[in-house]
Amino acid sequence: MGIHAIRMPDIGEGIAEAEISEWLVQPGDVLREDDPMVAVMTDKATVEIPCPVTGTVIWQAGQPGDVIAVGAELVRLEVDGPGNVADDAPPAEPSRQAETAPPDPEPAEAKAEAAAEQPAPKPAARPAAAPLRPEGERPIASPAVRARAREAGVDLRLLRGSGPAGRIGHDDLDAFIASGGIPAPSGPQADTGIKEIRVIGLRRKIAERMEAANRVPQITIVEEVDATALEDLRARMNAQGKGARLTLLPFIARAIVRALHDQPLLNAHYDAEAGLIRRFGGVHLGIAAQTPQGLMVPVVRHAEALDLRGLAAEIARLGAAAKEGTAKRDELAGSTITITSLGPLGAIASTPILNVPEVAIVGVNRLAVRPHWNGAAFEPRKMMNLSCSFDHRVIDGWDAAVFVARLKELLETPALIFVEG
């Protein structure tokens, strides 16, 4: 029998460390070669690390949320035959806790990992925090407590028990009597509990990105769009039954590609430290998506090279992959401009936060039928607002307004989206 140490592998792209997002094994588990051991999260994605040998887990490095450097010991296995370390070599401690990790130097895309919940340090025991028992259920208390309560004229049904299963103890009775015998309220009541949730994984990444974006002075423009013609077109195309059902998103994506053609400066990254604007030829369209793990932004690569159906298919595929947590690292990175849409929850207007270092983001608000003055009468039109934010350091209000006006024009007259030139 020997001890085999497995180190954090180099998972590529110059990544120096990875955060443990989930242990898939426990000490004592018997692993065979290629069994997954642990899910780790890098700046880009979550990766499952397989076990390279067969053996029994005897030690593992750290808890979910701990950051392990590449090359540091991750797992120790007891294996048949000689191991690769001396038995008495103490395993290295996990390098550091995720909370103390400095922000990543590189911009990172969102990836799949939920913020782990951890029991908070118990606040001072307050009997009032426990729920009163359901109707008809007898309070649990020892005979001595019951006798004391009766002697003191206290009805135990009015007390909350702080003990296991709501058991009422002498302390609960003392507190109740000391409080003047005020019965526990049965109506709405204050919940004094505090649950501490460690901000790790994806949630931590999102928080860091939002902080970075907040350092950018942003200008937001809200414009009204009459989407009646666009909706008619969409309805007709869907009625034809060719291919998958189209949503509004691919049309808007197409319109953005068209508008960027006239204003390429909006399809750019601003690197303030280097004093550089990187203008991209290709439009890599980030699609903000809500997933069970949190906000993620899968990227449609080279949207300018996709037709409407191609855009629709790619948006659908990436959305599903993000929700299932199967999106690959390169599908979650490298966007040059972003669309954010909450569909029916899209509100009247919003203030989208830039997906830095991008310089523009297009927010799509809810579509609704509203009265519209056509010069002679009100008529019902399908109206929708666009809320777009820009990096005001490099984009002037004029340019921003022109871009939004162009989007409005394209969406109100959808034929223009498809007309060359």
Add this chain to the structure above:
Amino acid sequence: MREIQCRLLVIGAGPGGYVCAIRAGQLGVDTVVVDAEPPGGTCLNMGCIPSKALIHAAEEYHRLAQLSSTPSMGISAGAPRLDLGATMAWKDGIVERLTGGVATLLRKAKVRLVAGRAAVRDGKTALVETPEGPVQIRTEVLVIATGSEPIEVPSLPFGGKIISSTDALALTEVPGRLAVVGGGYIGLELGIAYAKLGAEVTVVEAAARILPQYDAELTRPVAQRLAQLGVRVLTGARAGGLSDSGALRVAGVDGAEDIAADKVLVTVGRRPRATAAGVAGLRLEMAGPFIRIDERCRTSMAGVFAIGDVTGEPMLAHRAMAQGEMVAELVAGQRRAWDKRAIPAVCFTDPEIVSVGLSPDEAAAAGREVVTGLFPLAANGRAMTAGDEAGFLRVTARADTHELLGIQAVGAGVAEMAGGLALALEMGARLEDIAGTIHAHPTRGEALHEACLRALGHALHI
């Protein structure tokens, strides 16, 4: 006529009455207790105590008889001889010591014990026929503790070869053939004892199985032991009268049968003596055959309490004692009410049964989601070393909070666990509480620990 004034008058000096009187005396209440029999009631004079003496003697004799025919553990013995008259005298000696002890305790508590037959005249007055003549007792508070008595079967009136449990505890010769009518705990306790003393015993039970108030799982080890002891059990069978030849007529599922018997022990239950001692004249509200009481043992008449068997099931001495204690404290001005969670019940059958709280079936019938754990004594070291591995211990707890709802056990010596099991329920114990308590090894009590561990899904020794 002599007249006595007091604050508290207790009619009946059984376990309920004498405990009530002692406690009242301790609390300085001027108390009189009346009984025609020596104090201790059915329990001491013709119930719990004498039957346990007989059961123990029978077990001792049975072991010797077994060893004489089948040596075991390397021990053999000669044929034992039995003098049942001497056994009964030994038993009577114990009863006398205990009744004498109760009289002493009453005296120490400054309670006046009046020997005689009482007749309640109204809620404040009773007339007692004593050997020294009638005595009128006037009281402020009256406690009715008149107890219960065996039920007669109309076709089998007591007398001659038809005997009650009281008579069965006073036989001086072991009947050659004993028929027991009623397979409840009294009939089985005495039937098993006489079987061990050499009688050929037949038990006739009207229900589908013996001990019908317990679940089938719990009574199965007893049924198996009855078979080993050669006791014939007729279930679903109704006893008629005696035939001309003196045999017991039984209508069973397989037709009628005459069971030849030297004695017919009738133990079909007990009825409250709710109308005895002039209590009927008070016209108290009743609950069926019992006197209706509230959670303070108060009857429908102010200043009149009732305790013990006369107030309802379970008719158990320890319930009466707890009621008596509570009433005494109420009379002394303390705040009390009946809030017991558990009244343990034991059967001194072979093997013994103990039950407290709900069985799994009862808990389910009450709409509870439950978890259960059962630990067989066959996996218990102490049970093996004591040479009797029959039985098990079973726990039932709420599935959500793991609060224990009931514990039952069947096995040799398990009656001794009753206090601990009841304590668990009174304290509101959860499975984790018992699982987290060190139980001494090697004892049968480890079965409780293991049953709780098993209910939690991690029993160690099974």
